[in-house]
Amino acid sequence: MDMGVAERKVRHKEDLKKEILDAAKSLFSEKGFESTSIRAIAEKIEYSPATIYLYYKDKNEIVHALHREGFKLLVSHFEVLNNVSHPFERLKGMGRAYIQFALQNPDIYRLLFMMEEPLKHVANCFEEWDEGDRAFDILSKTVAECQTLGFFNGFEPIQLSFVIWSTMHGLCTLRNTGHLAHVGVARANNLDLDQLMTATFETFVIVLEKLKG
Amino acid sequence: MDMGVAERKVRHKEDLKKEILDAAKSLFSEKGFESTSIRAIAEKIEYSPATIYLYYKDKNEIVHALHREGFKLLVSHFEVLNNVSHPFERLKGMGRAYIQFALQNPDIYRLLFMMEEPLKHVANCFEEWDEGDRAFDILSKTVAECQTLGFFNGFEPIQLSFVIWSTMHGLCTLRNTGHLAHVGVARANNLDLDQLMTATFETFVIVLEKLKG
DNA sequence: CCAATTACTAAACACTGTTTAGTAATTTTC
DNA sequence: GAAAATTACTAAACAGTGTTTAGTAATTGG
Numbered sequence: 001m002d003m004g005v006a007e008r009k010v011r012h013k014e015d016l017k018k019e020i021l022d023a024a025k026s027l028f029s030e031k032g033f034e035s036t037s038i039r040a041i042a043e044k045i046e047y048s049p050a051t052i053y054l055y056y057k058d059k060n061e062i063v064h065a066l067h068r069e070g071f072k073l074l075v076s077h078f079e080v081l082n083n084v085s086h087p088f089e090r091l092k093g094m095g096r097a098y099i100q101f102a103l104q105n106p107d108i109y110r111l112l113f114m115m116e117e118p119l120k121h122v123a124n125c126f127e128e129w130d131e132g133d134r135a136f137d138i139l140s141k142t143v144a145e146c147q148t149l150g151f152f153n154g155f156e157p158i159q160l161s162f163v164i165w166s167t168m169h170g171l172c173t174l175r176n177t178g179h180l181a182h183v184g185v186a187r188a189n190n191l192d193l194d195q196l197m198t199a200t201f202e203t204f205v206i207v208l209e210k211l212k213g
Numbered sequence: 214m215d216m217g218v219a220e221r222k223v224r225h226k227e228d229l230k231k232e233i234l235d236a237a238k239s240l241f242s243e244k245g246f247e248s249t250s251i252r253a254i255a256e257k258i259e260y261s262p263a264t265i266y267l268y269y270k271d272k273n274e275i276v277h278a279l280h281r282e283g284f285k286l287l288v289s290h291f292e293v294l295n296n297v298s299h300p301f302e303r304l305k306g307m308g309r310a311y312i313q314f315a316l317q318n319p320d321i322y323r324l325l326f327m328m329e330e331p332l333k334h335v336a337n338c339f340e341e342w343d344e345g346d347r348a349f350d351i352l353s354k355t356v357a358e359c360q361t362l363g364f365f366n367g368f369e370p371i372q373l374s375f376v377i378w379s380t381m382h383g384l385c386t387l388r389n390t391g392h393l394a395h396v397g398v399a400r401a402n403n404l405d406l407d408q409l410m411t412a413t414f415e416t417f418v419i420v421l422e423k424l425k426g
Numbered sequence: 427c428c429a430a431t432t433a434c435t436a437a438a439c440a441c442t443g444t445t446t447a448g449t450a451a452t453t454t455t456c
Numbered sequence: 457g458a459a460a461a462t463t464a465c466t467a468a469a470c471a472g473t474g475t476t477t478a479g480t481a482a483t484t485g486g
Contacts, residue, residue: 032329034247038474048435050476059474114327116245119391129395136396158400159416162393163380166413170383171375178332180375182342183349187371200379203372211423251443261466263445272443 017055019045021069024062029107033063033115060117067118070108071131077101078138087145092205094139095168099201102172103194109176113169139165151212167204171197230268232258234282237275242320246276246328273330280331283321284344290314291351300358305418307352308381312414315385316407322389326382352378364425380417384410 023044027036038059042049056062077097084090102109111118112132122129140161146152152160174180175197184196191199236257240249251272255262269275290310297303315322324331325345335342353374359365365373387393388410397409404412 037472039472049474050435050437051433053475054433113390113392114386116390119395122391122395132392133396133399136400140400155416155419159412160420162384162387162397162409162413163417163420166383166387166417167376167380168383169387170379170381173327173386174379174382177326177329178335179326179345182332182335183346184375186346187349187353196375199372200375203368204376204379206368207373207376207420207424211420250441252441262443263466263468264464266444267464 016045016047020052020055021062021065025066025069028066028111032107033111060121063111063115063118064121066108067111067122068131070105070112071135073105073108074098074101074112075131075135075138078135087142087149088151088208091139091142091146091164091208094142095164095201095205098168099172099197102176103197106176109172114173114176136161136165151208153211155211164208168201171200171204229258229260233265233268234275234278238279238282241279241324242318245320246324273334276324276328276331277334279321280324280335281344283318283325284348286318286321287311287314287325288344288348288351291348300355300362301364301422304352304355304359304377304421307355308377308414308418311381312385312410315389316410319389322385327386327389349374349378364421366424368424377421384413384417 020041023041024036027040027044030036031040038052039049041062042052052062056065077100078094081090081093081097084093122132140157143152143161143164144157147155147157171180175193180196181193185191185193188196188199233254236254237249240253240257243249244253251265252262254275255265265275269278290313291307294303294306294310297306335345353370356365356374356377357370360368360370384393388406393409394406398404398406401409401412
């Protein structure tokens with residue numbers, strides 16, 4: 001086998017691996033993770049179910065691959081904000097970007113932050129978590145920068161970052177599960193679900209603004 | 214069949230229904246929800262799997278029953294705080310109770326706030342959600358009471374309640390999934406996981422205190 | 427040209443939730 | 457008290473799942 005053919009084969013093998021991932025992603029988004037079978041993925045790419053296991057050790061490994069992809073997507077949502085020079089404006093932008101990401105990719109959000117399995121894997125695999133850690137570091141650095149401008153006086157940046165992450169994550173999770181819809185819409189008169197979410201976010205921003213000085 | 218025997222039979226039938234629920238609950242806590250089979254529940258109560266279906270329509274109906282039970286347990290955690298007269302102290306107590314509930318019953322917490330299925334059911338079944346709504350109303354009433362003492366000036370109590378719920382829920386969820394452990398312990402030096410959680414809660418309390426006046 | 431490797435799959439295994447058909451035991455009716 | 461009806465339960469099957477095994481064609485290297 002000459003080198004050109006060998007290369008083409010390797011490339012094809014990686015293509016198929018990617019094809020499996022893409023099929024899995026679209027099926028997960030369509031039917032949810034639990035309701036997507038290996039057999040369905042196999043049918044979508046027109047291979048036998050057993051072939052999938054030549055490219056991924058098991059179903060979890062597919063989930064882990066999507067997990068990594070998802071975090072890269074989230075971080076890319078943040079990187080657009082590097083242009084914003086004022087750190088508090090950047091912080092607000094990150095909040096909006098986080099919400100937007102959660103709303104636009106509800107299933108990926110579930111995968112990243114609500115499912116047990118992917119995290120169990122990450123816990124045993126410290127090197128794999130780069131992007132997730134980076135997302136938090138971007139946040140805590142921004143918080144620290146805000147402090148140099150007189151915001152958040154007397155707070156530990158790491159601690160406050162956890163509070164902020166908790167709030168944003170809590171809001172997105174409540175939205176994702178439907179709790180916000182159930183409890184919220186009945187109580188927040190004249191607001192639809194998106195408006196309620198925005199209003200809650202704006203309220204939190206005001207809370208943070210009051211911490212100045 | 215005389216009345217006494219009829220009554221005993223009805224009672225026995227309800228007992229068995231409860232037995233199934235208890236077996237399911239303990240197995241869910243032990244092995245997690247996805248890994249608990251109807252067959253395992255049946256074996257635990259020493260009946261055949263088919264018998265379960267005489268008492269519950271399907272597996273989801275068992276989950277829904279545990280969902281209702283779980284919310285009652287959560288509300289009972291709050292009701293102890295009726296003695297606390299100062300509303301802000303009561304609010305802090307609710308936060309601590311919420312965290313305590315989430316830590317002591319991680320699987321029930323998942324069931325109540327992180328799983329898709331139970332909420333889908335509640336969405337189609339408006340009357341079944343009493344306890345969940347009540348928990349939120351207790352919160353928003355407490356926030357409103359705080360305002361009469363000069364806290365949270367200029368905030369909508371409902372909106373601020375959503376912020377508070379989001380923060381508490383986000384913190385508990387990040388803890389429950391392991392995200393807090395992964396991101397947190399490496400960064401918060403000399404704090405173990407429980408201390409990190411407490412410290413984050415305390416930071417949030419300070420944030421709320423700064424909103425006074 | 428033959429042997430070795432590759433890429434793939436049919437079929438099986440051990441599970442899952444759920445349904446069906448049927449069996450004993452009990453209760454009601456005559 | 458015997459026959460009929462109801463109750464409480466289950467064995468076995470069905471259709472689905474993730475995963476493994478054994479084997480088959482095709483391609484490649486010597």
